[in-house]
Amino acid sequence: MTSSTAHPITRLITGASSGIGLALVQHWLKKDAAVIAVSRHACDSAALTALQQQGLPLDCRDVDITDPAQLETLASSLREEGQSIEQIINCAGVLHDQTTGLTPEKRLEEVNLQNLQQSFAMNTFAPILLARQLLPLMPRRQPGVFASVSARVGSIEDNHLGGWYSYRASKAAQNQLLRTLAIETRRRYPQLCVLSLHPGTTDTPLSEPFQRNVPEGKLFSPARSARQLADIIDNADENDHGRFIAWDGRDIPW
Numbered sequence: 235m236t237s238s239t240a241h242p243i244t245r246l247i248t249g250a251s252s253g254i255g256l257a258l259v260q261h262w263l264k265k266d267a268a269v270i271a272v273s274r275h276a277c278d279s280a281a282l283t284a285l286q287q288q289g290l291p292l293d294c295r296d297v298d299i300t301d302p303a304q305l306e307t308l309a310s311s312l313r314e315e316g317q318s319i320e321q322i323i324n325c326a327g328v329l330h331d332q333t334t335g336l337t338p339e340k341r342l343e344e345v346n347l348q349n350l351q352q353s354f355a356m357n358t359f360a361p362i363l364l365a366r367q368l369l370p371l372m373p374r375r376q377p378g379v380f381a382s383v384s385a386r387v388g389s390i391e392d393n394h395l396g397g398w399y400s401y402r403a404s405k406a407a408q409n410q411l412l413r414t415l416a417i418e419t420r421r422r423y424p425q426l427c428v429l430s431l432h433p434g435t436t437d438t439p440l441s442e443p444f445q446r447n448v449p450e451g452k453l454f455s456p457a458r459s460a461r462q463l464a465d466i467i468d469n470a471d472e473n474d475h476g477r478f479i480a481w482d483g484r485d486i487p488w
């Protein structure tokens with residue numbers, strides 16, 4: 235179960251218009267493979283358009299991955315085009331959103347149903363519905379990776395600070411869904427590696443309002459995070475299947 239194949243592979247990356255997802259697109263396009271970039275505004279993204287203008291094998295798709303109907307349409311159009319996808323990397327995620335008033339909760343009084351629902355729709359339901367729709371496009375008897383960018387704060391055992399109810403819980407539940415997927419795919423996709431990844435604190439719009447207390451040298455550039463995650467993904471083997479791994483390759487307790 236290794237992701238290195240003899241022929242060029244295709245990767246589908248969600249959250250591809252910003253932050254870690256965009257940096258992964260840039261990283262892999264420089265190397266070997268074709269990339270399908272997915273986000274709500276992928277086709278309008280200046281950064282992605284610039285890569286296409288360089289003639290790189292980049293296919294952009296505008297999809298809201300919290301909408302099951304849009305995921306189904308994505309899957310059926312890829313199927314009709316005869317696409318096979320060897321690696322899927324889900325980078326889309328939400329921590330705060332000015333348009334809805336979502337902010338990480340500091341105390342119980344700030345918890346509300348709308349924030350919980352938005353966080354779970356994006357960070358929990360979308361990754362498993364993505365797998366539900368796109369797994370049939372992955373080769374059954376060749377190496378593949380389904381990785382989702384989770385977060386260390388989703389670790390229940392590692393939760394000593396509290397706060398951030400919606401984000402923490404939505405990532406913890408994402409991890410459980412990915413672990414469950416890993417168990418099922420062991421039989422059905424014996425060469426598929428399912429991973430939950432923690433990128434480390436990375437300088438992106440998602441972390442920007444919360445960077446004040448990040449110790450010196452601990453805030454990664456998106457390019458550095460992408461290199462570190464790509465290294466894990468490209469070297470993943472059967473020993474990594476079903477793991478929750480940090481950027482440095484170390485296990486994070488569930």
Ligand SMILES: NC(=O)c1ccc[n+]([C@@H]2O[C@H](COP(=O)([O-])OP(=O)(O)OC[C@H]3O[C@@H](n4cnc5c(N)ncnc54)[C@H](OP(=O)(O)O)[C@@H]3O)[C@@H](O)[C@H]2O)c1
Nearest residue numbers: 249251252253254273274275298299326327435436438440
């Ligand atoms: N940055 C960090 O320090 C850090 C730390 C730990 C974990 N993470 C995790 O890493 C992942 C990537 O975060 P980031 O920091 O790179 O965030 P980011 O810069 O805010 O990027 C988020 C991406 O998700 C896309 N997106 C948002 N809602 C979407 C939807 N409904 N459908 C499809 N795409 C959607 C956005 O594009 P559109 O607006 O075009 O849809 C954007 O490309 C997230 O899962 C986050 O939880 C980040």
